[in-house]
Amino acid sequence: MDKFTRNYVDSFMADLIARNPGEKEFHQAVREVVESVASYVTAYPHLIDLKILERMTEPERVIIFRVPWTDDRGKVQINRGYRVQMNSALGPYKGGIRFHNSVNLSIMKFLAFEQIFKNSLTTLPMGGAKGGSDFSPRGKSDAEVMRFCQSFMTELQRHIGQDTDVPAGDIGVGGREIGFLFGQYKRLRDEFTGTLTGKGLAWGGSLLRPEATGFGACYFAQEMLATRGKSFEGQTVLISGAGNVAQYAARKAMELGAKVVTLSDSDGFIHDPEGLNEEKWKFVMELKNIRRGRISEYAEKYPSAKYYPGERPWRIPCDIAMPCATQNEIEEADARKLVEGGCYCVTEGANMPTTPEAIAVFQSAKLLYSPGKASNAGGVATSGLEMTQNSIRQHWTAEEVDAHLHRIMSDIHASCIKYGKEEDGYINYVKGANIAGFIKVAGAMVDQGLV
Ligand code: NDP
Numbered sequence: 001m002d003k004f005t006r007n008y009v010d011s012f013m014a015d016l017i018a019r020n021p022g023e024k025e026f027h028q029a030v031r032e033v034v035e036s037v038a039s040y041v042t043a044y045p046h047l048i049d050l051k052i053l054e055r056m057t058e059p060e061r062v063i064i065f066r067v068p069w070t071d072d073r074g075k076v077q078i079n080r081g082y083r084v085q086m087n088s089a090l091g092p093y094k095g096g097i098r099f100h101n102s103v104n105l106s107i108m109k110f111l112a113f114e115q116i117f118k119n120s121l122t123t124l125p126m127g128g129a130k131g132g133s134d135f136s137p138r139g140k141s142d143a144e145v146m147r148f149c150q151s152f153m154t155e156l157q158r159h160i161g162q163d164t165d166v167p168a169g170d171i172g173v174g175g176r177e178i179g180f181l182f183g184q185y186k187r188l189r190d191e192f193t194g195t196l197t198g199k200g201l202a203w204g205g206s207l208l209r210p211e212a213t214g215f216g217a218c219y220f221a222q223e224m225l226a227t228r229g230k231s232f233e234g235q236t237v238l239i240s241g242a243g244n245v246a247q248y249a250a251r252k253a254m255e256l257g258a259k260v261v262t263l264s265d266s267d268g269f270i271h272d273p274e275g276l277n278e279e280k281w282k283f284v285m286e287l288k289n290i291r292r293g294r295i296s297e298y299a300e301k302y303p304s305a306k307y308y309p310g311e312r313p314w315r316i317p318c319d320i321a322m323p324c325a326t327q328n329e330i331e332e333a334d335a336r337k338l339v340e341g342g343c344y345c346v347t348e349g350a351n352m353p354t355t356p357e358a359i360a361v362f363q364s365a366k367l368l369y370s371p372g373k374a375s376n377a378g379g380v381a382t383s384g385l386e387m388t389q390n391s392i393r394q395h396w397t398a399e400e401v402d403a404h405l406h407r408i409m410s411d412i413h414a415s416c417i418k419y420g421k422e423e424d425g426y427i428n429y430v431k432g433a434n435i436a437g438f439i440k441v442a443g444a445m446v447d448q449g450l451v
Pocket residue numbers: 100102138169170171172173174213241242243244245246264265266267324325326327349350351376377379380
């Protein structure tokens with residue numbers, strides 16, 4: 001990076017931090033993008049004059065609202081709801097809803113910002129947004145979750161619509177929550193539209209949407225592995241998380257011949273040196289999606305596995321790692337352990353699971369490393385396909401959706417190579433994804449004038 005560009009980045013970041021104090025996840029996500037695209041921006045000075053990066057990092061709209069509800073004891077509870085509508089240059093806002101007690105404005109803004117570039121990479125017409133609440137469904141009854149979702153949607157419905165903003169699931173928002181949210185939207189607006197994605201199959205959902213993020217991450221990893229003449233066959237894979245993304249990443253990795261030896265949740269991880277199989281995977285599905293239990297129960301059921309409370313899986317030797325839980329779950333020391341343990345490929349299923357220091361460890365060791373905005377884009381891409389099916393009132397087969405998903409992931413991989421290949425041949429997927437995503441959004445913003 002030349003001196004002029006370095007100064008541009010430093011002064012841009014200083015302004016951003018001053019304007020958005022204390023929002024450390026947002027600063028982290030913006031810095032990663034700005035570092036990648038700065039040389040492109042300074043090479044096209046009209047992008048500086050038009051303040052494209054300043055506009056991209058200022059949300060078009062932030063909605064923050066009170067969510068009152070009553071728990072099963074009849075006590076009043078108050079949570080805070082958010083929708084950050086970040087950028088609509090490419091289409092209606094699109095992005096998930098997260099229900100987790102850690103949710104705050106910084107996390108919402110980082111996720112909405114990442115979503116702009118991810119959605120751009122999919123090539124589908126979708127802008128970037130994210131929403132959620134500091135409400136955690138963990139430990140709540142179905143009735144409490146329903147009352148919360150109904151109250152949340154009572155406010156949110158004013159701000160969304162099939163041509164305006166189409167939310168989906170994320171951490172803590174799966175099929176059950178999408179059902180309650182959709183029911184309340186329909187009741188208040190008196191319309192049956194595709195305003196949420198991740199819907200049930202009988203009421204407008206798409207085949208393969210639940211599988212899409214995890215499957216897509218594996219398809220992306222396959223492309224990365226192929227650049228080194230490798231595949232999943234016979235490889236040992238670490239997966240973190242045990243939710244939607246982790247479940248289907250594990251499923252596809254197993255199908256492709258890998259041995260998946262870990263899963264985790266926020267309390268700890270399980271290590272099963274024999275690897276998951278069909279029966280064990282079904283047990284996890286039932287445990288997490290129906291009984292809503294803890295991953296420690298896996299080790300109680302299967303003696304081949306051991307449970308490590310309060311730990312993350314990254315010290316276990318492996319070939320491939322797929323972080324599929326949450327942001328900043330791989331820190332520098334974890335990254336070093338992964339490299340020491342023989343890991344040569346890290347494919348992110350989660351959003352921003354790797355800290356900047358840990359990314360530097362992977363890149364200097366020349367690992368295959370893909371950022372979530374590229375490798376987990378299969379989820380939102382399939383949400384886009386769900387919107388298409390809703391619009392044309394048709395239902396595609398699983399094979400049709402899978403073929404679209406496969407093509408989109410391999411196109412994203414090709415874009416990363418186009419913009420991320422370095423002089424020594426190393427593919428910098430972070431740079432590739434950020435530049436490819438940015439160019440399209442910046443072009444659309446220039447075309448649409450100062451809005
Ligand atoms: P789920 O709620 O289904 O699962 C989340 C999993 O991660 C759970 O096992 C959860 O454990 C664990 N987890 C959550 N927070 C933490 C934490 N702070 N520390 C450790 N573990 C944690 O969510 P998803 O699988 O849908 O999402 C996982 C990641 O993938 C997120 O980063 C999300 O943004 C990203 N993503 C999801 C997409 C989707 O389609 N669902 C699309 C693209 C990205 P516990 O049960 O203890 O909470």
